[in-house]
Amino acid sequence: MVIHQSFVLAGFIWQKKIRIAGRRIKKFQVCAGTMKHRVKQQTFFQQFWKDPVIRVFPVLFVVIHIPYFLSNISYDHFQTYVWTISTVFLLPFAAAVLWPRRKYPLSANERSFWKFLSVSFMLWWVVSLANLLWVASVWDVTFDVATDGIFLGYYICWLLAFSFMPHLKDHKSFESSDRWQLVAGATVLSLFLFFYFILVPSRYTPEGYATWVLSLLFFCFLDSLLTLLLVRMALKSQDHRWGVLYGILAGVTSIFALLDFIEAMGYSNLFQWVNNNESEIIWSIPYLFIAVVVWARYFKYPKTVVETRPPVLGNDQSLAPVSPIILMSFIMPVLHISLLQVGLVQEQLELTLGYVVLGSLAAFWVLAILENRSLRRSGRLAKIHAVENEQLRIEQQVAKEAELAKAQFLANVSHEIRTPMNGILGMSEIIMNGDLSSEQREQVDLVRTSAQGLLVVIDDILVHSKIEAGELSFLHEPFNLQKLARQVLDLFRVARKQKSVEMHIEFQKNMSINLEGDPSRLRQVLVNLVGNALKFTPEGEVRVVFSV
Amino acid sequence: MDDSKPNNQAIDFAPTSKERILLAEDNEINQIVAIKQLETLGKNVDVVSNGYEVLHALNEHDYSLILMDCQMPELDGIEATKLIRERGHSKSDLPIIALTAHVFDEDRVRCMAAGMNDFLSKPLSLEQLRTTLASWL
Numbered sequence: 001m002v003i004h005q006s007f008v009l010a011g012f013i014w015q016k017k018i019r020i021a022g023r024r025i026k027k028f029q030v031c032a033g034t035m036k037h038r039v040k041q042q043t044f045f046q047q048f049w050k051d052p053v054i055r056v057f058p059v060l061f062v063v064i065h066i067p068y069f070l071s072n073i074s075y076d077h078f079q080t081y082v083w084t085i086s087t088v089f090l091l092p093f094a095a096a097v098l099w100p101r102r103k104y105p106l107s108a109n110e111r112s113f114w115k116f117l118s119v120s121f122m123l124w125w126v127v128s129l130a131n132l133l134w135v136a137s138v139w140d141v142t143f144d145v146a147t148d149g150i151f152l153g154y155y156i157c158w159l160l161a162f163s164f165m166p167h168l169k170d171h172k173s174f175e176s177s178d179r180w181q182l183v184a185g186a187t188v189l190s191l192f193l194f195f196y197f198i199l200v201p202s203r204y205t206p207e208g209y210a211t212w213v214l215s216l217l218f219f220c221f222l223d224s225l226l227t228l229l230l231v232r233m234a235l236k237s238q239d240h241r242w243g244v245l246y247g248i249l250a251g252v253t254s255i256f257a258l259l260d261f262i263e264a265m266g267y268s269n270l271f272q273w274v275n276n277n278e279s280e281i282i283w284s285i286p287y288l289f290i291a292v293v294v295w296a297r298y299f300k301y302p303k304t305v306v307e308t309r310p311p312v313l314g315n316d317q318s319l320a321p322v323s324p325i326i327l328m329s330f331i332m333p334v335l336h337i338s339l340l341q342v343g344l345v346q347e348q349l350e351l352t353l354g355y356v357v358l359g360s361l362a363a364f365w366v367l368a369i370l371e372n373r374s375l376r377r378s379g380r381l382a383k384i385h386a387v388e389n390e391q392l393r394i395e396q397q398v399a400k401e402a403e404l405a406k407a408q409f410l411a412n413v414s415h416e417i418r419t420p421m422n423g424i425l426g427m428s429e430i431i432m433n434g435d436l437s438s439e440q441r442e443q444v445d446l447v448r449t450s451a452q453g454l455l456v457v458i459d460d461i462l463v464h465s466k467i468e469a470g471e472l473s474f475l476h477e478p479f480n481l482q483k484l485a486r487q488v489l490d491l492f493r494v495a496r497k498q499k500s501v502e503m504h505i506e507f508q509k510n511m512s513i514n515l516e517g518d519p520s521r522l523r524q525v526l527v528n529l530v531g532n533a534l535k536f537t538p539e540g541e542v543r544v545v546f547s548v
Numbered sequence: 549m550d551d552s553k554p555n556n557q558a559i560d561f562a563p564t565s566k567e568r569i570l571l572a573e574d575n576e577i578n579q580i581v582a583i584k585q586l587e588t589l590g591k592n593v594d595v596v597s598n599g600y601e602v603l604h605a606l607n608e609h610d611y612s613l614i615l616m617d618c619q620m621p622e623l624d625g626i627e628a629t630k631l632i633r634e635r636g637h638s639k640s641d642l643p644i645i646a647l648t649a650h651v652f653d654e655d656r657v658r659c660m661a662a663g664m665n666d667f668l669s670k671p672l673s674l675e676q677l678r679t680t681l682a683s684w685l
Contacts, residue, residue, distance in 0.1 A: 411652065415619075418649035419575060422670035426581035429674050433588060455671065462651070473653050 403468075410465045414458055424451045445493075452491055456527050463524060479519035482507070485544060488526045492534055501537050503530075508547035567685055568592045570611040572602045572628070573647065574620045578670070582615065582647070585677055599623025603631060611642065613684055615668075618648040618659060626662045633663035643684040647672065 428448040432441060466472040485505045496503055507513065526544070533542045569586060573579045574597045586593045596605050598620045605611070614632075618625040629644050646659040649670040656667045666680055 411650070414651065415649045418651070418670050419578065422649065422672060423577040423581055425671040425673065426578075426585060430581070430584045430588060433674075451671070459651075475653070 407465055410462060414462050417458055418455075421451055421455060424448075449491060449494060456491065456524070459520065459524060463521075474521060475518040476516055477519070478514060478516050479522075480513055481515050481546060482513045484519055484523055485526065485546070488523060488530055489544070491527065492530060495534055499534070499537075500539060501534060502541040503534075504541065504543045506543060506545045508545075511546065511548055567612040568594065568609065569681075570602065570605055570614045571595045572597070572599070572614065572620065572625060573617045574598060575617075578617075582672070585672070585674055588674060589678055589681065591681070597621075599625065599628030599631075602628050606632065606635075606637070613681065614642065614644045615647045616644050616664065618646055618650060618655070626658060629659075629662045629664050639663065639665055645680060645684065 425448060428444050428451070431444050432448070436444065463472065482505075489503055489505065492503070530542065530544060569591050571579070571582050571586070571593050573582060573595065579595050579597070583593055583595065594605060594609070594611075596602050600623050602614065602616070603623075616625040616629060620628075623631075625646065625648070632642070632644065633639075643665040644663065645666045645668055646656075646664045647668050647670065648655065648659070651669045659667050665684060668676060668680055
């Protein structure tokens, strides 16, 4: 449990380091964009040792263990001692919470999470001390029971803290059902704790055995629940490397758990396991279950290749702090059981724990090295991407400017054409109002119609450019539909005469002629429709029918 | 053609009994067109060719309406309108109608924001001119 706890915390630090590394990449991107500077990327280990919290952590870990290794105290005593003292682990993290942001970049959510966790653990620490000094003697419960209570307290704290981890709220792979599963687990555990303290005198009395086994199963159940949720999140994170990792771990765990279980069934009975302190074997049952589920999940999400993969492994917000606990959950029983089998460990857990620590640390470092490589690769990728992005941005800028120049040019053309057009159209109209022979009148009318046709063309071009720029807007003004339709037909008077095609306008009965809208847009539509109708009608009739 | 020239004489000679309209237009051909159109509609018209002349003419006479080209040398129609409104000629007191070859909505909005009453786009038909004048006079 100490190791579980410490690895959660170590994982958190790991995540922070990754985040810092992520920021460096951003900086690197900017520099690559300007191509003026090159930033030497720090390796994971360099970053790791720079952090004061990281430096304190392993030292504390070692210091806590020194008294045990130097003395002859029993494991049960040591366990309680460790439980109590291990809360000291929290001190650097409390410090991390209070540390200036500049040095230890925590988001507001993380800050609140760690505050919550720190307070929980501090409370638990007080309860533990009270247990040691007072509860055991006053209530006449055994030291073991008190220790187990502390055990459970740890689980409750952890589950509650995890369930309400604020930054999981927005995590895409953490659903609210996951949260309530965890809360339900914590509630069951609380009830069980109550039951355990009130009803069970000691796990070493015959009537206590069954409850003790039951309690172990509960531990296993809750640990499995937590682990499964974490695995699920990891797999949902869609980084297929996680899937591969869990696939391998699931395979190894299955084999060991199965072998051990079969062997144990052969020559032991249930109570002997417990008495011989080999209760870890019971853990193999849920771990076997986990292995099966992990396999199932692994095949459900096979080799999910992520195109927009986060730049670093575990950078996906909250996976990193939990990854060591997952690793630990797999490695611990496997290592312990295998050490028992080969005879390196006779009976006690404590030495095994040392190996477990070493093994887990090794796994942690291996992951860190992998991480470091991944970081370097993504650094190179970031550089390439930055250059590409810059090029793309420049191209976009150029295209935008060209588009703007085009629009401006068209607006100017329109203005310059309309000004003389005013002379042509205005004058034709004035001439037509004067005394003219019918032939002259027809000729002037031809000038007017042609000029209006030209205007339609210019309007079309303008509208087209507006549509291209996505800026077309519509007017809302009253207009007379009948008048508008007449104007449109007037434009085709000459063409109509040449082809001897009759044209008629019809309106639906009781239809309102005075409408509101954009007459110039409607005119354009009508001109195009009527123009096409006329073009493809060699002889006969074109009818324009309006209805609502 | 005499009174089509933008000079002080034209302003002085205009009779006061009828509604008098001030036309601000820099393009000479379009001046002629507009004058003819207004005459056809039976209106008296004085012509000026930039914003400063508009302000000057307003000092000399009272006008019932201004037809204002937006794009003019020295002082354009938009700025001239702003100055006229600043000098206390309200929208109801002296309607100003934009007369421009710009047809975009932005131009319309710009004219209205400057304090103009209406917007006529070129080429201008007699019918459009008649309707618009009727609504403001």
